[in-house]
Amino acid sequence: MIMWRLGRTKVYFMVVMVMCLGYTFFELDKMESEMKAELKSRGITIIDYKEPDKVQILESNSGEIPQEKKVFDNQSISEVQNMHATTPSKLSAENIPESNKVFYNRVPKCGSTTTLNLITKLSALHNFTVINHIKPKELHYLHNKTKVTELTQEMYDLPEPGLYIRHLHFFNFDEESDVGMPKYINIIRDPIEQFISNYYYIRNGFVNENRVKGWELDHLLTPGTKNESLKTCIKLVKLAELDNTAILRDCKKVYSDMIPFFCGSHQWCRKRDAAALEQAKSNIEKYYSAVGVLEDMESSLKLFEKALPGFFGGALEFYEEDGEHLRKISKTASKDDDEETEVKEYLREKLGNEVELYNFVVKRMKTKLGNL
Numbered sequence: 001m002i003m004w005r006l007g008r009t010k011v012y013f014m015v016v017m018v019m020c021l022g023y024t025f026f027e028l029d030k031m032e033s034e035m036k037a038e039l040k041s042r043g044i045t046i047i048d049y050k051e052p053d054k055v056q057i058l059e060s061n062s063g064e065i066p067q068e069k070k071v072f073d074n075q076s077i078s079e080v081q082n083m084h085a086t087t088p089s090k091l092s093a094e095n096i097p098e099s100n101k102v103f104y105n106r107v108p109k110c111g112s113t114t115t116l117n118l119i120t121k122l123s124a125l126h127n128f129t130v131i132n133h134i135k136p137k138e139l140h141y142l143h144n145k146t147k148v149t150e151l152t153q154e155m156y157d158l159p160e161p162g163l164y165i166r167h168l169h170f171f172n173f174d175e176e177s178d179v180g181m182p183k184y185i186n187i188i189r190d191p192i193e194q195f196i197s198n199y200y201y202i203r204n205g206f207v208n209e210n211r212v213k214g215w216e217l218d219h220l221l222t223p224g225t226k227n228e229s230l231k232t233c234i235k236l237v238k239l240a241e242l243d244n245t246a247i248l249r250d251c252k253k254v255y256s257d258m259i260p261f262f263c264g265s266h267q268w269c270r271k272r273d274a275a276a277l278e279q280a281k282s283n284i285e286k287y288y289s290a291v292g293v294l295e296d297m298e299s300s301l302k303l304f305e306k307a308l309p310g311f312f313g314g315a316l317e318f319y320e321e322d323g324e325h326l327r328k329i330s331k332t333a334s335k336d337d338d339e340e341t342e343v344k345e346y347l348r349e350k351l352g353n354e355v356e357l358y359n360f361v362v363k364r365m366k367t368k369l370g371n372l
Contacts, residue, residue, distance in 0.1 A: 191354035254350035
């Protein structure tokens with residue numbers, strides 16, 4: 001009798017457990033359905049990975065995935081990328097998942113000081129957060145995992161809407177982190193003019209007296225060449241080449257990191273060869289909402305306003321009001337604004353890939369402005 005009662009109690013207990021589990025799963029399914037319905041009503045795309053070889057995409061009412069946010073269920077971002085590795089990519093800067101974070105990975109000596117002043121005013125107008133990451137003598141690329149972690153944490157912590165500014169070679173957050181991809185922007189300039197500007201900048205800083213007075217970049221220079229003009233430097237290098245003699249001069253190895261700023265932190269990007277150039281172009285097309293050129297700031301800011309109105313609406317008006325003043329305070333000291341043709345031709349020969357990238361950006365900007 002006692003054993004029969006114990007057995008019946010076990011049966012009751014098991015029945016109750018089954019009913020509880022069934023109710024729990026029912027509630028979980030119900031909650032999941034309600035959550036997906038709510039997200040879908042807000043225009044958020046759910047990508048559901050229930051089978052490893054199938055991807056079910058639930059679109060919003062518009063049927064357009066590109067401008068929407070994406071929530072990845074049950075699968076890491078890296079796995080998602082591997083899944084799509086064999087299919088042609090249709091990703092472009094216009095259809096990457098919507099982000100309210102912008103990354104201005106500014107190229108040095110390309111008008112970034114002027115742009116920073118504009119951004120300061122625009123942040124007050126549009127009420128967005130600006131983080132300007134500046135660390136003296138910091139490399140422009142991420143050379144270890146610690147640096148990658150630091151960057152991704154800073155981007156994760158950036159309040160929305162937010163704009164992050166840093167001299168940094170392109171970083172693909174989707175491929176190398178769990179942080180979503182921000183909207184990239186940048187401004188470049190004629191690479192020949194960039195090299196000339198940088199040559200004098202590391203010697204003298206800006207025209208602004210206070211900056212020149214406290215200038216401390218002499219350690220980057222070949223000893224005894226601080227006051228040497230670029231024309232003289234190139235002349236001495238050419239003479240040494242003719243005589244087949246060794247010479248140490250800052251203009252001997254003409255280098256620009258314009259391509260790595262769009263290619264990435266990989267060592268091969270810093271070779272600036274054809275492969276790095278093509279990767280830079282590809283990244284610009286895929287991930288950059290806007291890339292302007294210093295030589296045509298008016299058109300550049302029009303593009304920025306159209307591409308990111310919540311950040312750059314009104315930028316052109318501010319620039320027209322303060323542009324002359326901004327150009328004066330960011331002008332490099334002791335730089336010849338009209339370098340001789342011989343100097344520019346020498347640099348053009350050394351910076352062929354950078355010139356091609358510049359022309360690519362100019363053409364892209366004009367095309368985008370024509371389509372807006």
